[in-house]
Amino acid sequence: MALCPDLFWRQEPGIQLNDKIQKDWDRAFELYQGFDVDKGIDDIQTALSWLRKADGSNGKAGVIGYCLGGFLAYLSACRTDTDAAVGYYGVSIDSKLDEADTIKGHLLLHVATEDEFVDKAAQQAMHNALDNHPRITLHDYEGMNHAFARPGGTHYDEKAAKKANDRTLEFLKTRLG
Structure with missing residues (x-):
């Protein structure tokens, strides 16, 4: 079962944006700049708690996120009771690497090596801090840019997306199985 919580409900409930429209792209960055990460993590914990009790649940719950969501997946692994977290090309993870020791579940990160929003220094810092962590797996996607797994996106790569998605499914x- 899947649940997609509206993490922007405090700013603009129910917002729908199209990345192919400049006005929407600009609005997305405004929302990103004003997003309260700590409250977002609280909302994710609430969603995880609800999922665990939902009819048909086996009591386990996880999170998946892309871009800002990839960062939130990382922080969810650090700050919530998630059993599994998956982050695709998460931004700003390098700013919170000191929280990795708090991870109790497991974390899978997909890193685009040519990410226009996560530079080489940030990627290296992530590898330096996380590669030897027993609960974290990082996979690099050589030559891939941000959002390589988003169908219809500018940098979509079917082969890399399939590889990342297959790894996610197995994880x-x-x-959670």
Whole structure:
């Protein structure tokens, strides 16, 4: 079962944006700049708690996120009771690497090596801090840019997306199954 919480409900409930429209792209960055990460993590914990009690649940719950959501997936692994977290090309993870020791579940990160929003220094810092963590797996996607797994996106790459999605599915089956 899947749940997609509206994490922007405090700013603009129910907002729908199209990345192919400049006005929407600009609005997305405004929302990103005003997003309260700590409250967002609280909302994710609430969603995880609800999922665990939902009819048909096996009591385990995880999170998946892309871009800002990839950062939130990382922080969810650090700050919530999630069993499994998956982050695709998460931004700003390098700013919170000191929280990795608090991870109790498991974390899978997909890193685009040519990410226009996560530079090489940030990627290296992530690898330096996380590669030897027993609960974290990082996969690099050589030559891939941000949003390589988003169908219809500018940088979509079918082969890399399939590889990342297959890895995600196997990870979730193992951790949540």
